[in-house]
Amino acid sequence: MRFRHMLASVALGVVTLAASGAKAVEIEYWQYVFDTRVKAMTQLIAKFQEANPDIKVKQTTFPYADYQTKVAAAILAGQGPDVVQLFYGWTDNFIAGKMIRPLRAEAFPAAEIERDFFPIISAMKRGNDYYGLPTAVRSLALFYNKKIFKDAGLDPNNPPKTLEELVAAAEKTTKRDGSGNITSAGMTLDMGGQDHQWWREVLIRQFGGVPYTDNDTKVAYNDEAGLKALTFYTDLQKKHKVGQTGFMDEGQAAFRAGLAAMTIDGTFRLGSFGTIKSFEWGVTELPANAQGVRSNYASYFANAITTKAEGEKLAAAEKFLKYVSSPDAMKIWMEVVGELPARRAAALTPENIAHPVYGPFLKGLEYSHTTLFKDETAQRQGAIDMVNRVLIGGEDPKTSLAKAAEAEQAIIDRAKR
Amino acid sequence: MSVIAHQQVAAGGLWSRMSLGQKQRIWAWGFLAVPLLFYVVIRFWPTFQAFYLSVTDWTITRPAAFVGLENYKRLLADALFWQVFRNTFLYLILGTPISLLISFTVAYYLDRVRFMHSFIRALYFLPFLTTAAAMAWVWRWFYQPVPIGVINDILASFGIPQQPFLRSTTQALPAVLAPAVWAGLGFQIIIFLAGLRAIPVTYYEAARIDGLSEGAILRRITIPLLKPTLVFLVVFSSIGFLRIFDQVYNINTNDPGGPLNSTKPLVLMIYQTAFSSYEMGYAAAQTVVLFVILLVISLVQLRIMRDR
Numbered sequence A: 001m002r003f004r005h006m007l008a009s010v011a012l013g014v015v016t017l018a019a020s021g022a023k024a025v026e027i028e029y030w031q032y033v034f035d036t037r038v039k040a041m042t043q044l045i046a047k048f049q050e051a052n053p054d055i056k057v058k059q060t061t062f063p064y065a066d067y068q069t070k071v072a073a074a075i076l077a078g079q080g081p082d083v084v085q086l087f088y089g090w091t092d093n094f095i096a097g098k099m100i101r102p103l104r105a106e107a108f109p110a111a112e113i114e115r116d117f118f119p120i121i122s123a124m125k126r127g128n129d130y131y132g133l134p135t136a137v138r139s140l141a142l143f144y145n146k147k148i149f150k151d152a153g154l155d156p157n158n159p160p161k162t163l164e165e166l167v168a169a170a171e172k173t174t175k176r177d178g179s180g181n182i183t184s185a186g187m188t189l190d191m192g193g194q195d196h197q198w199w200r201e202v203l204i205r206q207f208g209g210v211p212y213t214d215n216d217t218k219v220a221y222n223d224e225a226g227l228k229a230l231t232f233y234t235d236l237q238k239k240h241k242v243g244q245t246g247f248m249d250e251g252q253a254a255f256r257a258g259l260a261a262m263t264i265d266g267t268f269r270l271g272s273f274g275t276i277k278s279f280e281w282g283v284t285e286l287p288a289n290a291q292g293v294r295s296n297y298a299s300y301f302a303n304a305i306t307t308k309a310e311g312e313k314l315a316a317a318e319k320f321l322k323y324v325s326s327p328d329a330m331k332i333w334m335e336v337v338g339e340l341p342a343r344r345a346a347a348l349t350p351e352n353i354a355h356p357v358y359g360p361f362l363k364g365l366e367y368s369h370t371t372l373f374k375d376e377t378a379q380r381q382g383a384i385d386m387v388n389r390v391l392i393g394g395e396d397p398k399t400s401l402a403k404a405a406e407a408e409q410a411i412i413d414r415a416k417r
Numbered sequence B: 001m002s003v004i005a006h007q008q009v010a011a012g013g014l015w016s017r018m019s020l021g022q023k024q025r026i027w028a029w030g031f032l033a034v035p036l037l038f039y040v041v042i043r044f045w046p047t048f049q050a051f052y053l054s055v056t057d058w059t060i061t062r063p064a065a066f067v068g069l070e071n072y073k074r075l076l077a078d079a080l081f082w083q084v085f086r087n088t089f090l091y092l093i094l095g096t097p098i099s100l101l102i103s104f105t106v107a108y109y110l111d112r113v114r115f116m117h118s119f120i121r122a123l124y125f126l127p128f129l130t131t132a133a134a135m136a137w138v139w140r141w142f143y144q145p146v147p148i149g150v151i152n153d154i155l156a157s158f159g160i161p162q163q164p165f166l167r168s169t170t171q172a173l174p175a176v177l178a179p180a181v182w183a184g185l186g187f188q189i190i191i192f193l194a195g196l197r198a199i200p201v202t203y204y205e206a207a208r209i210d211g212l213s214e215g216a217i218l219r220r221i222t223i224p225l226l227k228p229t230l231v232f233l234v235v236f237s238s239i240g241f242l243r244i245f246d247q248v249y250n251i252n253t254n255d256p257g258g259p260l261n262s263t264k265p266l267v268l269m270i271y272q273t274a275f276s277s278y279e280m281g282y283a284a285a286q287t288v289v290l291f292v293i294l295l296v297i298s299l300v301q302l303r304i305m306r307d308r
Helices: A002-023 A035-051 A064-076 A088-096 A110-116 A119-124 A146-151 A163-173 A191-206 A222-238 A251-256 A267-273 A311-324 A328-337 A350-353 A358-366 A376-391 A397-416 B002-019 B020-053 B072-079 B079-110 B117-129 B132-142 B148-155 B172-198 B201-209 B214-225 B227-242 B246-253 B266-275 B278-307
Strands: A025-032 A055-062 A083-087 A134-136 A140-145 A182-187 A258-267 A281-284 A300-306
Touching: A002 A119, A002 A300, A025 A035, A025 B172, A035 A055, A035 A311, A035 A328, A064 A083, A064 A088, A083 A311, A083 B246, A088 A119, A088 A300, A088 B079, A110 B002, A119 A134, A119 A300, A134 B246, A140 A146, A140 A163, A140 A191, A140 A267, A140 A328, A140 A358, A146 A163, A163 A182, A163 A222, A191 A222, A191 A251, A191 A258, A191 A376, A191 B278, A222 A376, A222 A397, A251 A258, A251 A267, A251 B172, A258 A267, A267 A328, A281 A358, A300 B079, A311 A328, A350 A358, A376 A397, A397 B246, B072 B278, B079 B117, B079 B172, B079 B227, B079 B266, B117 B172, B117 B278, B172 B227, B214 B227, B227 B278, B246 B266, B266 B278
Parallel strands: A025 A055, A025 A083, A182 A258
Antiparallel strands: A083 A300, A134 A300, A140 A258, A140 A281
């Protein structure tokens, strides 16, 4: 008898739960594990749920290495997220796999997006449709070690502004031992890090070329400008001897250890460099060329709505996406993660522009480019190999450049099929 | 209720009519079925799936379409594949003899050492217990240029020019191979020691009474009687070197496979094609090729075993 009683009360409880559950729509949000990003998103979800008590957002995270595979497998199996975070470079793949849906123009008018966001948002556009919106964006800048600058007799508050000044400063700050081995580099050379982006979207443009044409589907750097850009880069090691690929294993490691005067890296490195105690460092815009032309490479993770979200979940997902790409959310994201707001109005406040660290990155956003990678890892490998052929294999830069262009075109063409 | 009872009676009837031998066989197969099923589902089925995938252009996100032998044609025309093929066999033909020679020499002399025998043996075995990834990272730092690379620091202090090691297309592969050989030594030494101990002492005594030199004893008695051990180790380490991955990947993560692919083995190429470029079909074709290579080598090994 008592048992039946218990059973009845449990059944009643289940019914009540189900009834109350039906009122709140639950949507799932997926992103990869990165401590500060998860923390920021948890805060955003709490705020969003406060404002929208009828919507519950469940956050799921897992390691970056499996991220793409798992998202693809889950959505194709009809499971997984309603709102998903993806690198802008994966967009083609996700669309081809029917994993994400275009944002409805009624909810997200294209004109507004183009007015409010930085121009790099175009990387999320296919035809007339946008497929996602970022909360934050990342750009590159030149980090420099103020202590090494001072020791070398350079003004630590006047970092290089042009490529010429960069080379001069690097020459002054390089230290070598008796046999000529570098013991402290003037400039880090690490194609596997951010240097390939610097070469591709910045140096090539500064030497008068463009890396790609036709929406980044035709490799265009196999010309005079590309050659000059490559030669400038490899000369840092071969001619000026101010850096060496592989020195201290990685460029960022060399800088962290105080054994490199300058390195090019992104906003995402701020957290790591922020813990440096042994010296003071500064950030400045990527150097301009002699004519004052500047460029930068910007990238971002966007949030998109998956094909799994239908009906009321779709409406809830749209609300959530609107919130996480709102100026409010961007402010929280910048405070917690350290990434720059993707909306101009939220980013370019006088306070942010004057900020000694964020300022240079923000200025870079105004004239930055994004590469529409088809297979980022493979395309980066192509750039690494191109430089290695010159620096290790002793190959002529012109030949190496031609090989790199041909190989990269093949990667792009294969992805198109 | 009554239906179930009826079935139980029927089953009970069938069971009681069986002989003891039949029952034992049913029990045996019942237990064997579990691992068998596991193997079929976890091992064999994916293997056949890989054969099927290798003739499609599946990319995870896009549905698979049949492309015939397209992937294999691409593989044969891919310069990277031949480079990787060469690297893989370099690991094999350098790694196996070198590691066996060293481990045999160590085992041969260690067998005669009584002083701290177990301790020395444990020291040799220690690297085998270490995670390959961790070890690769330690060696990665050993090989760095000055000022942090231990090896180059020593070279520089003697006035010898520093060596690029991992940053060289010619030195990188041997540099990656060295820790791999070192890590495997412990295991091979233990197996050799067991093999040496298994040779009856009377043979040696007889040989010594007959006045055979130590060299002759080694050539005429020790090595021939060690053949089963040797065959086992050759096969075991060959397969190990053909499947080398952790060391190579971790020792050079910022340019996986070494500068200009100088250290990239087949397994790493498969990994990158599948999980970085998501070209599953092409990766499956590479896997099939690796499968065939391993199969051929295993068959050759069986042949040698039979000749014994």
